[in-house]
Amino acid sequence: MDEQDSAGRLAAIRDRIGRAAKLAGREAAAVTLVAVSKTQEAEAIEPLLAAGQRVFGENRVQEAEAKWPALRARYPDVVLHLVGQLQSNKAGDAVALFDAIHSVDRPSLVTALAAAMAKGGRRPECFVQVNIGDEAQKGGCAVADLPALLAQAREAGLPVVGLMAVPPAEVEPAPYFALLAKLARDHGLTRLSMGMSGDMDTAVTLGATEVRVGTALFGARA
């Protein structure tokens, strides 16, 4: 994809976000577009950087460590979000590289992240991931476990800013987005990481503050 295509796709996504925000009486500026660049090579990312996109998401610590230091050297204002599951033994690496972590979902990870932040001095914003459809095999804490996990994370001093979820595939996502928004409100959290290529519009109308968009920006992943 060349720079013009990237700029065009970026403009189309920004337009979608803007229209959905307007529909809900929200400011488009209240929604951060996280360009999910997992599996994409630096050559595919560069045109988006050139088009002005600065916030990116990756789902693997190692892959991000391989790609981003070189890109960041040229674009120092890049903001990196980790949107994939995180193993506790990678917490230190994640804290060193990322500016936000969307996948805080269990007590052992809270402990590992708190220790890594105390040691490294960096404090990436944290989203607690909720398994909003209570699906087996899916990342995120159970809805029932959210209060205790949030209490632990706050006690440990993690900078928890919001909730994140991926609703079940192939069903209407709106009720799940609405539930996530309610859970956030109930717990005094203002940020909502929800919405992907197929459902970002619905997510924005229901309060998303970060949408995580891969395919619609980069094309299908290999």
Ligand SMILES: *Cc1c(COP(=O)(O)O)cnc(C)c1O
């Ligand atoms: C891959 C991924 C995305 C982006 O999905 P698309 O459908 O390609 O937009 C968003 N969130 C998470 C957690 C992902 O793993």
